[in-house]
Amino acid sequence: MKAFSYKRFMTLLRKEWLQITQRKKRRNLKAFSFKRFGALLRKEWLQIIRDPITLRFIIALPMMQLFLFGYAVNTDPKNLPAGVLSVNHSKYERSLLAALKNTGYYDIAVLSSEAEAECALARGELLFVISIPPDFDRSVDRGEAPAILIDADASDPIAVANATAALPALSAALDRDLPPIRQAQAPAQAFQIIVHARYNPERLTVLNVVPGLIVIVLIFSTLFVTALSMTRERERGTLENLLAMPVRPIEVMLAKVVPYIAVGYLQVVLILIAATLVFQLPVRGSVLLLLMALGLFIAGNLALGITISILSANQMQAVQFVQFTFLPQIFLSGFMFPFKGMPAWAQWVGEIFPTTHAIRIVRGLLLKGNDFPDIVPEIWPLALFTLAAMAIATWFYRETLD
Amino acid sequence: MMNLVIDVHGLKKSFGARRVVDGLDLQVKAGEICGFLGANGSGKTTTIRMLCGLLLPDGGSGTCLGHDIMREAVLIRREAGYMTQTFSYYEDLTVSENLDLVANVYQMPDPRESVTGIMDRMGLTSRAGQLTGELSGGWKQRLALAACVLHGPKLLLLDEPTAGVDAKARRDFWDLIHDMAGEGLTVLVSTHYMDEAERCNRIVYLANGRIVVQGRAYEVSSRSGIIIFEAAGSDLDAAARQLRRTKGIEAAAVFGHALRVAGTERTALEKAIRSSEYAALSWHETEPRLEDVFIHMLSAKRDEA
Numbered sequence: 210m211k212a213f214s215y216k217r218f219m220t221l222l223r224k225e226w227l228q229i230t231q232r233k234k235r236r237n238l239k240a241f242s243f244k245r246f247g248a249l250l251r252k253e254w255l256q257i258i259r260d261p262i263t264l265r266f267i268i269a270l271p272m273m274q275l276f277l278f279g280y281a282v283n284t285d286p287k288n289l290p291a292g293v294l295s296v297n298h299s300k301y302e303r304s305l306l307a308a309l310k311n312t313g314y315y316d317i318a319v320l321s322s323e324a325e326a327e328c329a330l331a332r333g334e335l336l337f338v339i340s341i342p343p344d345f346d347r348s349v350d351r352g353e354a355p356a357i358l359i360d361a362d363a364s365d366p367i368a369v370a371n372a373t374a375a376l377p378a379l380s381a382a383l384d385r386d387l388p389p390i391r392q393a394q395a396p397a398q399a400f401q402i403i404v405h406a407r408y409n410p411e412r413l414t415v416l417n418v419v420p421g422l423i424v425i426v427l428i429f430s431t432l433f434v435t436a437l438s439m440t441r442e443r444e445r446g447t448l449e450n451l452l453a454m455p456v457r458p459i460e461v462m463l464a465k466v467v468p469y470i471a472v473g474y475l476q477v478v479l480i481l482i483a484a485t486l487v488f489q490l491p492v493r494g495s496v497l498l499l500l501m502a503l504g505l506f507i508a509g510n511l512a513l514g515i516t517i518s519i520l521s522a523n524q525m526q527a528v529q530f531v532q533f534t535f536l537p538q539i540f541l542s543g544f545m546f547p548f549k550g551m552p553a554w555a556q557w558v559g560e561i562f563p564t565t566h567a568i569r570i571v572r573g574l575l576l577k578g579n580d581f582p583d584i585v586p587e588i589w590p591l592a593l594f595t596l597a598a599m600a601i602a603t604w605f606y607r608e609t610l611d
Numbered sequence: 612m613m614n615l616v617i618d619v620h621g622l623k624k625s626f627g628a629r630r631v632v633d634g635l636d637l638q639v640k641a642g643e644i645c646g647f648l649g650a651n652g653s654g655k656t657t658t659i660r661m662l663c664g665l666l667l668p669d670g671g672s673g674t675c676l677g678h679d680i681m682r683e684a685v686l687i688r689r690e691a692g693y694m695t696q697t698f699s700y701y702e703d704l705t706v707s708e709n710l711d712l713v714a715n716v717y718q719m720p721d722p723r724e725s726v727t728g729i730m731d732r733m734g735l736t737s738r739a740g741q742l743t744g745e746l747s748g749g750w751k752q753r754l755a756l757a758a759c760v761l762h763g764p765k766l767l768l769l770d771e772p773t774a775g776v777d778a779k780a781r782r783d784f785w786d787l788i789h790d791m792a793g794e795g796l797t798v799l800v801s802t803h804y805m806d807e808a809e810r811c812n813r814i815v816y817l818a819n820g821r822i823v824v825q826g827r828a829y830e831v832s833s834r835s836g837i838i839i840f841e842a843a844g845s846d847l848d849a850a851a852r853q854l855r856r857t858k859g860i861e862a863a864a865v866f867g868h869a870l871r872v873a874g875t876e877r878t879a880l881e882k883a884i885r886s887s888e889y890a891a892l893s894w895h896e897t898e899p900r901l902e903d904v905f906i907h908m909l910s911a912k913r914d915e916a
């Protein structure tokens with residue numbers, strides 16, 4: 210085959226041209242008919258309610274995830290297993306260990322040998338090994354400032370972060386036990402630092418996770434389901450008939466997404482009720498505003514879903530496509546990891562996705578009591594994304610089987 | 612000119628490097644029932660899809676119902692009824708829900724009325740509430756036909772509408788098609804059944820994406836130049852096996868108590884019969900049937916390939 214054939218090129222060009230002009234010509238069918246749309250909508254709705262598995266998922270999935278993550282996920286774990294290695298159990302050591310326990314982060318057991326300590330750390334049975342040097346008391350009394358070594362298992366940094374952060378405060382733990390001449394004269398402080406943990410004073414993980422969860426659950430019920438909608442028609446062979454009927458692309462696409470707006474709202478309401486009742490989630494902002502913003506988020510996901518569905522040749526491709534967009538939405542949106550902790554390029558990627566903005570809106574409205582002006586910077590990227598996805602979907606929607 | 616419902620010239624379509632429809636010209640007059648025949652993969656479905664705008668031709672031009680097939684596909688779709696080769700209605704909807712969908716999408720003035728009307732006419736009323744996926748093959752075909760005539764189309768494009776349908780239902784189906792043709796409907800119907808081909812006003816035979824023969828059924832068989840000899844007797848199967856391998860005989864097949872052999876050259880054929888050990892059977896010449904013609908054309912095509 211020749212590398213470039215003028216004839217072949219012209220044939221392709223002609224075909225593209227015809228597809229574009231044909232698109233124009235189609236406008237002489239009424240642009241949008243409520244009757245046709247209504248018929249398609251009814252069909253989609255019947256298909257949804259005829260599928261008992263989907264229906265069960267719609268109710269069960271959000272509840273399951275809420276309770277699973279709400280109860281299970283904790284980014285501020287307490288009572289972590291720790292072991293102490295020491296030669297002579299002395300008075301100062303006891304005070305020190307008591308102070309460690311009092312932080313609430315450590316659950317201390319005494320170890321007999323260094324080998325045992327090494328082994329337990331490697332197996333994950335202990336997250337900390339505290340080694341106290343021999344003659345600890347005497348070194349302290351002599352003012353030698355002996356070093357206490359704490360080995361922390363940093364293979365999971367989140368698990369040990371808060372526990373290690375509590376350590377510096379312990380240096381004052383022995384103050385009361387020391388002989389009067391050794392008691393430190395507290396130097397006059399130049400300034401003080403006072404931290405207020407705003408919006409979530411007890412730093413409960415639930416309050417961080419649940420708002421994000423609302424958003425993630427919505428992705429499942431909107432993006433995943435609509436991404437399969439067109440490919441399902443294609444694979445069941447019903448697409449040929451659908452295309453043979455005088456329907457407009459916009460009618461077909463809208464009919465496929467509109468039922469899921471209702472489904473999405475149903476899920477939001479279910480989660481909100483459960484979360485306020487069970488997890489005492491505060492609702493400090495306007496619920497109406499929340500529902501409106503989430504409506505936009507749902508629209509964005511549906512537009513993305515239908516775009517994926519149109520671009521995929523079969524369900525397998527659609528699923529892979531969804532995974533491809535879903536993982537960054539989980540990891541780069543600030544749902545799992547702090548958004549500000551990511552490098553600038555990752556933040557840029559994160560800013561594209563609706564999830565990022567939706568999570569900020571939901572946290573802002575629920576926890577911070579944000580008002581409309583506060584969330585405007587998150588609203589317009591959502592709207593932009595939705596419009597762009599819809600434009601792509603309409604552009605790539607083929608009214609032929611080619 | 613105006614009474615040509617389908618009038619296309621030089622239609623071409625390729626999938627990848629494979630040319631599936633290769634310069635096809637087709638004219639169908641108003642009120643005509645045109646049979647569309649050809650081997651598997653000869654391009655029947657592809658042609659029908661191009662006629663109703665589901666596939667964009669790579670080349671060629673023409674009109675269907677007076678609308679340009681390249682640019683006015685949507686207008687064609689509104690006035691034509693297309694029945695797909697594989698069932699393509701929604702299996703998780705009931706019979707009446709599927710018909711409701713069609714009636715509303717075509718914006719019928721009174722959808723309910725037309726749905727009950729068509730269900731009555733097609734004998735579907737007793738199945739109205741049944742899920743389509745639970746219907747047997749023949750009933751699905753009946754639903755599909757009902758759905759594609761529901762909106763009162765002027766042209767019916769039927770792609771193997773009776774595949775897998777029992778004899779009685781097939782007869783009803785064709786009676787219905789003739790009824791509707793009598794009311795002015797034009798029909799293009801693809802089929803592999805010879806008895807159906809014989810009920811068409813005209814047949815068009817396709818091979819490799821081109822029309823090789825067309826005309827009335829009896830014209831096609833009498834013009835084919837095929838000679839048929841028939842013999843009666845017993846143990847014909849062995850005879851058929853041997854004759855099939857004899858030079859001058861193109862096909863030999865047993866039908867009940869008769870053996871039919873076909874050839875294109877009379878002298879060669881007669882010689883072959885006489886010289887065989889089955890010369891003692893009582894041979895006589897008969898008219899070629901449509902089926903003989905198509906078997907001949909199908910095997911000729913295979914020899915070429």
Ligand SMILES: Nc1ncnc2c1ncn2[C@@H]1O[C@H](COP(=O)(O)OP(=O)(O)OP(=O)(O)O)[C@@H](O)[C@H]1O
Pocket residue numbers: 626631649650651652653654655656657658696
């Ligand atoms: N979408 C497609 N992509 C690639 N090849 C295709 C496509 N559709 C059809 N073909 C090929 O085009 C050829 C003609 O197909 P077509 O369906 O038109 O035949 P047909 O005459 O309807 O056959 P049958 O009697 O089996 O229904 C076949 O070889 C088929 O493999």
Ligand SMILES: [Mg+2]
Pocket residue numbers: 655656657696770
């Ligand atoms: Mg076919």
